[in-house]
Amino acid sequence: MTMNLYPSFGLLLVDDEPSFLRSLSIALERSGGITHIHRCQESREVMGILARENIGLVTLDLTMPHLSGERLLKRIVEEHPDIGVIVISGLNQVETAVNCIKLGAFDYFVKTDEEGRLIEGVKRAIHLQELRRENQELRKRFLNDTLEHPEAFAHIVTGDKGMRSVFQYLESVAPTNQPILVSGESGVGKELIARAAHTLSGRQGPLVCVNVAGLDDNVFADTLFGHQRGAFTGAEQARAGMIEQAADGTLFLDEIGDLSMASQVKLLRLLQEGEYYPLGSDRPKRMRARVVVATHQDLGEKQRAGEFRKDLYYRLRTHQVHIPPLRQRKSDIPLLLEHFLSEAAEELGKDKPTYPPELTVLLANYGFPGNVRELRAMAFDAISVHKARTLSMDVFKRTIHQTNQDAGTDLAVERTVFAADESLPTLHEVTDLLVHEAMRRAEGNQSIASRLLGISQPALSKRLKKMRTS
């Protein structure tokens, strides 16, 4: 299996001391998980490397033969303003440090600084560079309204503008290592979005899905981190956790809103440190998977109610995609209906039937609490009982009626149509209102509107004429 390089852009380490370069790159890889590293000992070669390679960040020694670090810093800032530079000097001089920052350096460290501080500084700079690049990508995509990899979304049927923005955003964030939070009501297609994010990331490893709802803290830790042999009674064999199984791929944690408080702490630490301990082991392992999480719950609300950790919420929210419910993208309903009818007909070995035009009107006026999953189930139900040439609307009507009854909407309508403190409209007025509403729902189509009203089309036409003249 090929290992993915992190970050997606290269980190160039420049220093004339080979031993420093070696020890720095080992430390960055071991403690920071940073593997996309170029090394350069010769100051005169730096500008050539920057022109050739995809470098996003440079660490620069100040005292080098030929070209000094300060001169190089000036040139990099002038010629490659998008590349971040961290200065690592042998000397602890405040004046030089201030000067480097003024010239445009991102940060300044002294070689004698604690190694951990330097690595944290590089990680911070990488994160900011990633955000900067992501921003540029986003701007480019929104301005051009383009998708670079439409094939990654081939399984997602939509013509909705909001969904297209979701795709564009995903394309911008997918190559980074940062976690992605996918939110939206149940059945809107969050798992499909997680799959697209995995495809777009270009990661060679697998997509591993774990539903964390109902896992108690010990099971959560064991599932994700795995265990050593003898870690607990019954652990006769060592077992790799899901994080390891998702190495160089994506770990998809579904129903994250149901995670216990104790497991939230573990997840936060994992995301912050990029490391974890298999149960029974005191040797940390580095996570090589990208984490995508999903929830149908309002995490902001849960966080305010004290049921979800604030720090974890903010960490996850940095890259959030929200999938709108189906009732807010009604133009997708006919597309999805066509798609699922074809799928169902093929799967059930039947010819795909035509359907009456009123069907899409009926569906457009329904709230779809189960979203796309519910529409899919209706289409499959309808095809399974279908016999004639034209699809019957009965299955759809029955489901909608049942849901409305379960939700008590019929009663709610009864209660809210006529406010107790207002006088009743006349029968004529109510009829006109009904006709208006039916025409609105049928988008001006008289034959559909007449069926909605349960009258013939000529009767509706007569009524409309009368309304226009009066």
Ligand SMILES: Nc1ncnc2c1ncn2[C@@H]1O[C@H](COP(=O)(O)OP(=O)(O)OP(=O)(O)O)[C@@H](O)[C@H]1O
């Ligand atoms: N835009 C779409 N195009 C085609 N199929 C879709 C689309 N959106 C959802 N589906 C289908 O609807 C069903 C539900 O989707 P999915 O499981 O991704 O939803 P979800 O948001 O993850 O739901 P839950 O919150 O219940 O886990 C699946 O069969 C999926 O293939």
